[in-house]
Amino acid sequence: MNCSEVRTRLPAYVDGELTVSEIAAVEGHCLECRQCAALVGAERELRQLLRRQPRETAPLELRARIRRGIRREAAVGRARRWLPVAAVAAAAAIVAFVLVPSRRTPPPLVADLVDKHIAYAQIERPAELASTDPREVVEWFQARAGMRVTVPDYSPAGIHLAGARLAEAHERKAAYLLYEKGRTLLSVFMVPGSVADATFPGRRVSYRGHEYITDERKGFRTVSWTDGQAIYGLVSVLDYDALLECADRLREERARQTRL
């Protein structure tokens, strides 16, 4: 890619809308072109500025007015269309799903993981076990919870293991690994279970022949996937390329261990 090709793709690059091969081409170019690299920084900065915009909340009075309106509509519809009550109730239930959070539809697992990532980043000791030794962490999970956890080594990418903890996600015991790249945290979650009981919103991305779901929440990027036995989720502000690379390595390592 030349400068002009890279620059027309910059917004899509910053928005995470490029394919993995395009991302690689843009980043490869930026390693050698300082002007383009600076433009990436400027583009990101503006985007972050907008993302940090304070949001308006709807006035309570408006909320109440809309609720009254919906109730009235439902009543009118019932009378006018002479619909059986059950049909109206079914319609109301669907709208409830659309507009009203129901206790029965939990937020997606990945939302839970992002919240955990944020919460852990704020506490003084995010890791129960502070350790930079993968073997120690593997043994700790085994002894503590009987979990067979894979602890990948990301140090060639400058991402270092900092510790681990037992976490809970969707009311299930989960393994949590904490990595650091400088002052940037990377959270790796492993939640035993299958996709059947978790929803995965986001974009499907194929990376080195495997499918991943990427999603952005509360300013953090997530990459998740499943191997049928567990659901894996990575959360960080690191870019998708780095996260997908980490995901791929964990997947490979996990597959290798299962074969043993």
Added chain:
Amino acid sequence: MALVHLDALYDVALRLTRNRAEAEDVVQEACLRAFRSFDRFNPGTNCRAWLFTILRNVFLNRIRSRGHEVPEAETGGLEQAETTITAHAEPNPEERFLQTMVHGDIERALGTLPLSYREAVILVDIEGLTYREVADVLDCPIGTVMSRLSRGRALLRRGLVRFAREHGYVKEEDE
């Protein structure tokens, strides 16, 4: 009972209309329409994007019903040229001052964008929708979303730099 997406709808309505009373009316009408047409919502898709589509239609209809032109056409000629704007824009020291911008400035700069650029920036940058979702909301090709976004951001950046100059954060000769 709580309307989960109401705050997002209200926030976007406010940015589109730039008027509280108008935003409230638009949101209320959009919610009632969503209720009436819930059977057209495809459950596998982004609910917020679907609601934004309805919200935007309500907003545009209100503009039209007052006999105003929907300011879509005003930007038609610019779109083509735009993809190259970022290509020639070099980062300059002023970019650093973007960080010092106060909330009101961003609000003001966003408000000066032509509607078609403003809505693309709001939906992608503030609401975090994907290009595909925004293309559905705006009923246009993804390429158009990208060019509007690119153009919108470039204009926004220019507006912010102008405000920074007004505040004296950057000097005229830095330009």
